[in-house]
Amino acid sequence: xxxxxxxxxxxxxxxxxxxxxxxxxxxxxxxxxxxxxxxxxxxxxxxxxxxxxxxxxxxxxxxxxxxxxxxxxxxxxxxxxxxxxxxxxxxxxxxxxxxxxxxxxxxxxxxxxxxxxxxxxxxxxxxxxxxxxxxxxxxxxxxxxxxxxxxxxxxxxxxxxxxxxxxxxxxxxxxxxxxxxxxxxxxxxxxxxxxxxxxxxxxxxxxxxxxxxxxxxxxxxxxxxxxxxxxxxxxxxxxxxxxxxxxxxxxxxxxx
Amino acid sequence: xxxxxxxxxxxxxxxxxxxxxxxxxxxxxxxxxxxxxxxxxxxxxxxxxxxxxxxxxxxxxxxxxxxxxxxxxxxxxxxxxxxxxxxxxxxxxxxxxxxxxxxxxxxxxxxxxxxxxxxxxxxxxxxxxxxxxxxxxxxxxxxxxxxxxxxxxxxxxxxxxxxxxxxxxxxxxxxxxxxxxxxxxxxxxxxxxxxxxxxxxxxxxxxxxxxxxxxxxxxxx
Numbered sequence: 216x217x218x219x220x221x222x223x224x225x226x227x228x229x230x231x232x233x234x235x236x237x238x239x240x241x242x243x244x245x246x247x248x249x250x251x252x253x254x255x256x257x258x259x260x261x262x263x264x265x266x267x268x269x270x271x272x273x274x275x276x277x278x279x280x281x282x283x284x285x286x287x288x289x290x291x292x293x294x295x296x297x298x299x300x301x302x303x304x305x306x307x308x309x310x311x312x313x314x315x316x317x318x319x320x321x322x323x324x325x326x327x328x329x330x331x332x333x334x335x336x337x338x339x340x341x342x343x344x345x346x347x348x349x350x351x352x353x354x355x356x357x358x359x360x361x362x363x364x365x366x367x368x369x370x371x372x373x374x375x376x377x378x379x380x381x382x383x384x385x386x387x388x389x390x391x392x393x394x395x396x397x398x399x400x401x402x403x404x405x406x407x408x409x410x411x412x413x414x415x416x417x418x419x420x421x422x423x424x425x426x427x428x429x430x431x432x433x434x435x436x437x438x439x440x441x442x443x444x445x446x447x448x449x450x451x452x453x454x455x456x457x458x459x460x461x462x463x464x465x466x467x468x469x470x471x
Numbered sequence: 472x473x474x475x476x477x478x479x480x481x482x483x484x485x486x487x488x489x490x491x492x493x494x495x496x497x498x499x500x501x502x503x504x505x506x507x508x509x510x511x512x513x514x515x516x517x518x519x520x521x522x523x524x525x526x527x528x529x530x531x532x533x534x535x536x537x538x539x540x541x542x543x544x545x546x547x548x549x550x551x552x553x554x555x556x557x558x559x560x561x562x563x564x565x566x567x568x569x570x571x572x573x574x575x576x577x578x579x580x581x582x583x584x585x586x587x588x589x590x591x592x593x594x595x596x597x598x599x600x601x602x603x604x605x606x607x608x609x610x611x612x613x614x615x616x617x618x619x620x621x622x623x624x625x626x627x628x629x630x631x632x633x634x635x636x637x638x639x640x641x642x643x644x645x646x647x648x649x650x651x652x653x654x655x656x657x658x659x660x661x662x663x664x665x666x667x668x669x670x671x672x673x674x675x676x677x678x679x680x681x682x683x684x685x686x687x688x689x690x691x692x
């Protein structure tokens with residue numbers, strides 16, 4: 216599998232007067248897992264959504280394998296066609312799963328293969344079957360999302376993304392909407408993906424996942440990227456007082 | 472009460488009812504189609520186009536159907552739009568219904584969670600495919616109860632077409648009343664016909680709703 220790299224430099228994003236991303240620089244190496252952590256409202260989801268241009272950044276550059284996304288040159292938007300081409304190589308998994316409720320699990324996965332990759336229905340469905348088998352849902356292919364648990368729905372969403380054979384996967388708080396007992400099954404699928412050398416960017420509150428699976432952890436607060444380092448150095452020996460404060464709150468909340 | 476006169480007027484009343492159903496059906500189908508187009512334009516067209524359409528919606532919704540029909544039928548020839556009663560009636564119904572249908576579709580589209588549209592964009596689907604595969608199926612399902620409801624309201628607006636001499640049920644009933652002075656009987660029959668029509672539409676609507684929402688509703692255990 217080919218894995219993409221992402222170079223984020225001097226990215227700024229405003230919502231009206233609100234400065235959501237402030238000169239963010241981040242280098243995401245190919246085949247590695249990067250976790251974005253930080254308090255809510257810190258801009259980590261916004262940054263993630265800028266990487267596939269679901270959110271338009273206002274200045275700076277985001278390059279995927281050297282190609283600028285969203286703009287032809289800084290300041291000039293790229294065509295819809297070109298943007299769609301770039302998005303084909305980027306899978307995204309959302310907090311709210313966002314499966315299409317009128318389609319079965321298999322149809323959810325096959326849809327992109329048919330409409331975007333131009334596959335025949337039968338080819339797409341067999342490919343969808345493989346992807347669903349990979350996430351452990353071989354027996355749920357004909358279920359509609361309303362007949363799946365949250366964890367199963369999120370695994371279908373992951374299958375929908377990986378069936379497109381992306382070179383980069385974005386995860387926007389993939390386990391935050393799940394009941395605690397369902398978190399594990401989703402994280403396990405993500406660990407498998409990571410072990411296969413997929414470039415992954417994961418916005419998460421799962422510090423355990425960040426500690427054990429991430430190759431690097433980036434901490435954001437108030438739209439700024441405060442620090443990037445190995446999980447060990449961010450989570451166990453943080454230098455910045457803002458990271459220390461965040462982790463203190465986290466540990467207090469999670470101690471029994 | 473004397474129902475013997477229906478031997479004489481039965482056939483013309485039945486014919487009238489046929490015309491009523493035809494007007495309602497075509498007016499609803501065309502009105503819905505126009506409303507859908509309006510709702511899609513409003514969602515995707517630039518803002519100034521949206522404003523023009525908004526003016527159309529306000530004007531049509533803000534004036535009585537009777538007045539619109541007069542303007543169309545008697546004012547139309549002044550600008551070269553000379554229509555027979557039936558086509559004029561159908562066009563009138565289509566125009567009259569379209570802004571209401573457009574608003575129903577607009578709110579139906581808004582009910583589609585934005586995340587489901589984003590998920591389609593994120594895998595690289597083009598907008599026409601997103602409309603066809605995601606927005607329309609889900610938006611139409613959430614519009615369905617309101618669509619059925621407004622279609623039922625439209626059945627009763629068809630009586631106004633009698634004013635411009637469309638030979639629908641109200642027209643036939645009026646003719647019979649003035650010829651026989653049997654106002655009560657004639658209007659009771661009219662009520663009966665409409666009740667049957669509305670009841671049928673409502674039943675079909677409920678069945679349709681149960682069918683299309685089958686997979687959308689969470690299983691409750």
